[in-house]
Amino acid sequence: MSDTILLAHGSGGQLSHDLVAEVFAASFTNPILARLEDSAMLADLGGGRLAFTTDSYVVRPLFFPGGDIGRLAVCGTINDLAMSGAQPRYLSAAFVIEEGLPIADLRRIARSMAEMAREAGVAIVTGDTKVVERGHGDGCFITTAGIGVIPAGVDISAANARPGDAVLVSGTVGDHGMAIMSQREGLRFEAEIASDVAPLHTLVQAMLEVCPEVHCLRDPTRGGLATTLNELATQSGVEIIVEEARIPVRPAVQSLCELLGIDPLYVANEGKLVAIVPEAAAGQVLAAMKAHPLGREAAIIGQVRSGRAGRVSLRTTLGAHRILDMMVGELLPRIC
Amino acid sequence: MRYVDEFRDPARARALLQRIHDRARRPVQLMEFCGTHTHAMFRHGIRQLLPPSITMLSGPGCPVCVTSAADLDRAIALASLPGVTLATFGDMLRVPGSRGSLQTARAAGADVRVIYSSLDALEIARREPAQTVVLLGVGFETTAPTMAAALLQAEKEGLENLRLYSLHKLTPPAMAAILRSGEVALDGILAPGHVSAIIGSSAWEFVARDFALPCTVAGFEPLDTLQGIADLVEQCEAGIAQVHNTYGRGVRAAGNPAAQALLAKVFEVSEAEWRGLGRVPASGLALCGRFRRFDATPLLEGHSLEPAEAREPAGCRCGEVLRGVLDPTRCPLFGRVCTPDQPVGPCMVSSEGSCAAHYRYGEAR
Incomplete structure (x- = not known):
């Protein structure tokens, strides 16, 4: 096989077959995929409702401190399933690859996906590859879809927040977005910022064990914590009040944000969740989160109130109150 | 890396606020020149915590905002020329000119690319030698040295396809224009931290000397800003008008001589057009000497727009x-x-x- 992706790798002919067999099937090995049918045939998924989600991943650079696009694609879809309380089971993976991408990079991505899937206990059971001309893609785009099973009795929805509920976050915010930005900007810091990309389903499981009636879960990806809180407040028709001083932010992330004039509350996360739980259960849920490796820095950051539906307020470290709005446009470093 | 928290300590902020509340006896109107101060104050809720007798007015310290519609029209015209790639900071994209923005021009086929640093434009120029890459130079004394550095690098590498469309502006002349107009009654000026790191706190001496107003250079963290406001209030109450620097860790009286030398090498002071202020003498930076060959303006010859055509968006104030x-x-x-x-x-x-x-x-x- 050649060292780089050729347009012919997308032709559907021998090269395409070789690529699938040598890079993807070899990495994602499992009996369902091994049949290489047009559709994956899934074993009986047992009782409970099914959760089904899909997401596309575009990131530059493809490899960044703390992860790569493959790990991101697997974790992102697992997390979307986990936010409904589902146990993730099966994933699909479709690749749009740019002509000229080194095959070694693709192998590295596939291995990373396989490793992540194995660790998370999910199987990548179906997929697709397409090749686009040089200049028409950023190396590689990945689309993953996922199926999971929601255990009986779990009812999680962004519309379930109730006045009095506590708002929790599972750890420091802004790590992923600033890790990517620091790579793109070529900003080198004493302490390198690593992406937090991680699968959150076992953390969710641990939380549901102590509190099956968790009201809302959402992973604050693009748009960051602020945007997620706004979505929850709007969908539940409640007001959310959070305390700036209680929101965990890594000092290196805070410093880089200050330098670029960016608010960490709007920066993407890939391994964090926001939970809204009944006030009485907040302490227990927090303890369960802190006992999990992905929730060690979890914190209760605020409260749901009846107030004005859809509004998120922030009590600043200085004790003033202000609106915490949705993100508008994209995050851009300041000029001045 | 604990740097930030140190300047956000709530206890110290409360102490400063108390000091401001104790000293502020008569109503004062202060102007923060810089948009970064405006945003930092809102973000931390500082305005709410000040005594009602203190009014903070925002000044013209937003480089994107003060770019005139006419200049923006010319930037859009440049971007629309065949064979030209316009490299700009993202903030400029959505600013409305007389007929659309850079964003709408891009949608209509203009080659407009968002950069994060002037060096990104160099990279585009290296990679695409057939394109003429025009760097849109928007910003104050803080941004201009990075543009100068990019041109020096282009010269060193013999990059022939990089141009700069310099809309750079100088802050003290704009402050002077506002003070001279007397349109707003001001009791003191909160001077910008980052800009002063380049030009030095002494660049603001004219505020005290010519206008008998106190002027305090302050940083952008909450404690920095509060310290600046406290100092202005104290000067007002004591009836003094001096230039003080409460941002000692970032700003020296003489500023940054290396950056100043870089500016002097590449640019000369020129007239500039400001949105809101009109044409202000000696308030802009134009390329000088051998760096004139990097000037993007000649590209517009034959395409040039009449300045009279430029207009502000309807109803915009x-x-x-x-x-x-x-x-x-x-x-x-x-x-x-x-x-x-x-x-x-x-x-x-x-x-x-x-x-x-x-x-x-x-x-x-």
């Missing part, structure tokens, strides 16, 4: 906002027709614009 004459929330368009999603004027677009600060942090909602 950004000019008055930039002079501190109009509170953003008093603009009839504010929050109704003009929002960060659908901005009419630049002060609602830029992350340093005061309309955006008022809207985003909800003071008027």
Whole structure:
């Protein structure tokens, strides 16, 4: 096989077959995929409702401190399933690859996906590859879809927040977005910022064990914590009040944000969740989160109130109150 | 890396606020020149915590906002020329000119690329030697040295396809123009931290000398800003008018000589057109000497737009906002027709614009 992706790798002919067999099937090995049918045939998924989600991943650079696009694609879809309380089971993976991408990079991505899937206990059971001309893609785009099973009795929805509920976050915010930005900007810091990309389903499981009636879960990806809180407040028709001083932010992330004039509350996360739980259960849920490796820095950051539906307020470290709005446009470093 | 928290310590902030409350006896109007101060104050809620006797007015310190419609039209015209790639900071994309923005020009086929640093434009120029890459130079004394450095590098590498369209502006002349106009009654000036790191706190001496007003250079963290305001209030109460520097860790009286030398090498001071202030003598930077060959302006010859054609967006009162004459929330368009999603004027677009600060942090909602 050649060292780089050729347009012919997308032709559907021998090269395409070789690529699938040598890079993807070899990495994602499992009996369902091994049949290489047009559709994956899934074993009986047992009782409970099914959760089904899909997401596309575009990131530059493809490899960044703390992860790569493959790990991101697997974790992102697992997390979307986990936010409904589902146990993730099966994933699909479709690749749009740019002509000229080194095959070694693709192998590295596939291995990373396989490793992540194995660790998370999910199987990548179906997929697709397409090749686009040089200049028409950023190396590689990945689309993953996922199926999971929601255990009986779990009812999680962004519309379930109730006045009095506590708002929790599972750890420091802004790590992923600033890790990517620091790579793109070529900003080198004493302490390198690593992406937090991680699968959150076992953390969710641990939380549901102590509190099956968790009201809302959402992973604050693009748009960051602020945007997620706004979505929850709007969908539940409640007001959310959070305390700036209680929101965990890594000092290196805070410093880089200050330098670029960016608010960490709007920066993407890939391994964090926001939970809204009944006030009485907040302490227990927090303890369960802190006992999990992905929730060690979890914190209760605020409260749901009846107030004005859809509004998120922030009590600043200085004790003033202000609106915490949705993100508008994209995050851009300041000029001045 | 504990740097930030140190300057946000709530106990120390409370002590400073107490000091301000104790000293402020008569009503004062202070102007923060810089949009970064405006945003930092909103973000931390500082305005709410000040005594009602202190009014903070936002000044023209937002480079995106003060770019005139005519200059923006020319930038759009440059971007639309065949074979030209315009490299710009993202903030400029959505600013409305007379007929659309760089964003709409891009959608119509102009080659407009967002860069994060002037060096990104160099990279584009190296990679695409057939294109003429025009770097859109928007910014104050803080940004201009990075543009100068890019040109020096281009010269060193013999890059023939890089140009600069310099809309750089100097802050002290704009401050002087506002003070000279006497349109707003001011009792003191909160001078910008980052800009002063380059030009030095001594660059503001004219405020005290010519206008008998106190002027304090302050940083952008909450404690920095509060310290600056406390100092201004104390000067007002004591009846003194001096230039003080409360941002000692970043700013020296003489500024940054290396950056100044870089500016002097590449640029000469020229007249510039400011949105809101009009043409202000000696308030801009134009390429000088052997660096004139990097000037993008000649590309427009034969395509040149009549300045008279340029017009502000209908009903937009950004000019008055930039002079501190109009509170953003008093603009009839504010929050109704003009929002960060659908901005009419630049002060609602830029992350340093005061309309955006008022809207985003909800003071008027």
